[in-house]
Amino acid sequence: MTCKTILAILQSEADAARVLDFTVPFAARHGGHVIGLHAEALPIIVSAPLGGPVVAFNAGLEAETEARHSRMREIFNKRLSAEGVTGEWRGYESVSGDSAISGIESARTVDLVIAQQNDPDADARSTANVEALVFESGRPVLLVPYTFSGRSQPFKRxxxxxxxxxxxxxxxxxxxxxxxxxxxxxxxxxxxxxxxxxxxxxxxxxxxxxxxxxxxxxxxxxxxxxxxxxxxxxxxxxxxxxxxxxxxxxxxxxxxxxxxxxxxxxxxxxxxxxxxxxxxx
CATH class of the missing domain: 3.40.50.620 (HUPs)
Incomplete structure (x- = not known):
C-alpha cells in the first residue's frame, strides 16, 4: 500500500490549519494527491407572513455559508500551491454540516483519511463525528491530536x-x-x-x-x-x-x-x- 490519495477532513476554520499542517507535508513526502473536504449545514428555509424579515435572515445565512466555503477553499488551495502538492476541493452542504459524515463516501475511494481529534472544549459546530468516519468508511483514519502544532515530520518510531x-x-x-x-x-x-x-x-x-x-x-x-x-x-x-x-x-x-x-x-x-x-x- 502507498498513500497516493489522501482525504483531509476540514470541519471548520478552527481545525483547517492544524489538519493541513499535518497533511500537506505528509503528502509531499509520500507523493500523495490531497482531497480537501468541507461541509456546511443547509440553511433551513422558512418563511414569515407577508415575506417578513425571516426570509431575509435565511438569505443572510446562505451568504455566510457560501463565504465560509470560499474561505476554506482558499486556505486549502494556498497551502497546496505553496508546497507543490496536487489536490482537489470538495464542498458539500448537508443537514448536519458535519464534514466527517459528508466525507464517508469520498473516504471509501482513497488510501488514507486524515482528520483532527475533536477538542472537547470546542464549539459543537467545530467538531466532527470522527467515530462514524472510523466505523463506517472502511478506510484507515489517521487522527491528528487537537494539541498538535507545527508541521508533520517523518515518523521515527x-x-x-x-x-x-x-x-x-x-x-x-x-x-x-x-x-x-x-x-x-x-x-x-x-x-x-x-x-x-x-x-x-x-x-x-x-x-x-x-x-x-x-x-x-x-x-x-x-x-x-x-x-x-x-x-x-x-x-x-x-x-x-x-x-x-x-x-x-x-x-x-x-x-x-x-x-x-x-x-x-x-x-x-x-x-x-x-x-x-x-x-x-
Missing part, C-alpha cells in the same frame, strides 16, 4: 497495539507506508492469553516477523494490566515511555453501542490522544 484481531491486522497493513518511513516498530500486546499453541509473551511474534520482512526493525513487548490500569492506560503509558510518535491500532472490536455502554480502548484513545493515531476497522 511506531507503536502497534496488537491483539490479533481483524481490526488490528487491517490497521497494521494499512500503516505500512508509515512504518517503513519510521523504520522502527514496537509490537505491544496487553493481557494476551496463554494457549497450548502460543506463550503470551510471544503473542505478537507472527506480525513482528512479517513486518521485519519489509525491512522494518521490530521489537516486541508484552504487558499485563493490574489494579485500576485499563488497556488504554497501558497503551498511553507505553507511548510515553517508548517515545513513539505514531500509534497504530484496530478500532471497535465490539459495536459502538457496546463501547459506549461498557467503555473501550477506541473511545478512550479518541478522548485522550497524545500522538497521531491511525485507526482501522
Amino acid at each position: 511506531v507503536l502497534l497495539a496488537w491483539n490479533g484481531s481483524q481490526q488490528a491486522a487491517r490497521a497494521a497493513f494499512d500503516a505500512l507506508p508509515m512504518m517503513k518511513e519510521a523504520g522502527k516498530v514496537e509490537v505491544l500486546t496487553v493481557d494476551a492469553p496463554d494457549t497450548p499453541e502460543q506463550d503470551a509473551n510471544f503473542a505478537g511474534a507472527a506480525i513482528a516477523a512479517t513486518l521485519a520482512r519489509h525491512g522494518i526493525e521490530v521489537t516486541m513487548r508484552a504487558e499485563r494490566s493490574a489494579g485500576d490500569l485499563t488497556h488504554a492506560d497501558i497503551i498511553a503509558n507505553r507511548l510515553a515511555d517508548s517515545g513513539a510518535d505514531l500509534l497504530v491500532m484496530g478500532a471497535y472490536g465490539r459495536s459502538r453501542l457496546s463501547e459506549f455502554v461498557f467503555g473501550g480502548v477506541t473511545r478512550a484513545m479518541l478522548r485522550s490522544m497524545t500522538v497521531p493515531t491511525l485507526m482501522a476497522r
